[in-house]
Amino acid sequence: MHDPVGISARTELDRLAHRWHTLPVGQARSAAVPARSLAGEWLGAEVEDLGPAAALDQLRVAVYEAARAGLPDEVAGDRLADLRRRINAGEGQ
Template identity: 35%
Template sequence: MAPSGVGSPTPQEVSDELRRVVERWHQLPLDQALSRMPSVRVLVQSLADRVAQACGGAPQPVPDLGPAVVMDQLSVMVFDLFRAAPATDPAVVADELAGIRRSL
């Protein structure tokens, strides 16, 4: 059992939507995943930029590691955002994730 106060900083509604996106992504044929990569990468980069801003750093480009890794990148950026900026509106992030899921 984890000590009190330890765990994911990601709100449940965001975690739920992220799980749906990842599940849907893993169901896609490769050609469809490749065609959807640009929109997913835009969101990953946007999240990374928000993390950098919250940490007082300069935005850095997130490397394109392909469709097999992009969901891991998305998951890490969501986690990092809520760790770096806990006041982030979860509804906004959940809506962004839902938009990606609907586009898949």
């Protein structure tokens, strides 16, 4: 099966996942909000709050679907990098 997710988006997803797994629970809850928002933007629908543990997986699905629908890799990578930087800065709220 062909993976439509490009190198930039894949790299940023991996970086985001690494950071996500080191977040304290409270910060992960806050970070889940913009992660679900970005996922919802790419999926064209509201993403249900299934908790912080599921938010990263929801985002992965959205990245895959957006790439499959033609979202350019550099756009996805840039948006994921922005999200990662916000999370690193503690701006998840």
